[in-house]
Amino acid sequence: MNQTKKIKIIISIIAISFIQGLQFSISPVLGQIKEHYPQVSVSMIQMLVTTPALFSVVVALASGLLVTKISKKKLLLFACFIAGITGFIPFLSDSFPLLFLSRTCYGIALGLACTLNTAVVAEFFKGDERISVMGIQAASIGAxxxxxxxxxxxxxxxxxxxxxxxxxIAFFCFAAIALSLPDTGRISTSGGEAVRLNGNVLKISLLGMVVFIFLITYATNISMHLEGKMAGDPTVAGLLTGVFSGAQIVMGLILGNVVKKTGTYTLPAAMLLFCTGGVLLILFPGNIGMLMVGGALCGFSQGMFVPRAMCEVSDAVAPAAAAMAAACFTSFVCFGQTISPFVLNAVAKLVFQTVTTGHVYLIAVTGMVVAASAVIISKSM
Known part of the structure; x- marks a missing residue:
């Protein structure tokens, strides 16, 4: 494959990643939405970020089979169209149910993008080059x-x-994918063998679900976590979410070198980065500088965990089953995101009798430490 074709494919990967990034388009204004709809619970407000993940679970699983019927390019163009349209549906009426419905429908685009982005990388890139491009993918999601x-x-x-x-932005992504991504047609399979998964895919997927129950708390809580003069400021919340995303860019660009250093412990190392960042969020809710450092560490964590885990699931199966493996991992991750507000808020209520963002972050950090320790122990045996 020549360099020009590689560049075009990478442009397509970046466009797909922007569709994924739209999941957090509403994160900086969650505080304002809560004020506008005071009758709606905090958990339901937070689910405006996580509810796309709920529907994307089904879509992701379906996409693993859809690629045997419809080309990845056509599915991705459909995802761009859905992502664009669902962003404007809430303008039809000042209604929280309509807003919630539009975010749920965006999950169609999210499920297709998450699954097929990895499948595109797996189809066109191999070995160390695949890890590097996965890093670029993570960086572009961060961007x-x-x-x-x-x-x-x-x-x-x-x-x-x-x-x-x-x-x-989704309509610009539509144009970029239409012009840059080769249409290789649907995936051909030989019986059921080509799409068979294995235990390694399931183990990594389960770990992804656990990690994202905790990791998604940064996006769902940060706008409501601010104290002092920053409280309720959507610009500050947007900046902090941007810092989180910017850290993913940096990590994605250096991921190849990071993996060489951390080796088999890349995943638990990523998990412990979140724990460090979470501690700073808990201790300094009114200090913009420390919040930015905490947000950066959480961003490094996601930028390190997701592409490495995606590489592991795609490497664990035959090439034709890469889309299904990515779909499995995506589904578990999305399920973890979806249940996160309810699980962690319920635990906070049980342990502390009240639910605050500080309590949620403390539970998330504690849970992630336990999970990282379990992974380290299992890899050491």
């Missing part, structure tokens, strides 16, 4: 989140509904 959340936070100054306009 998408930086641009999307920062602009959404700035638009939020004019009211939370203004942030919906950020979904116009």
């Amino acid at each position: 998408g989140m930086v641009i999307i959340t920062t602009l959404a936070g700035m638009l939020g100054v004019f009211g939370f509904k203004a942030s919906y306009f950020i979904h116009v």
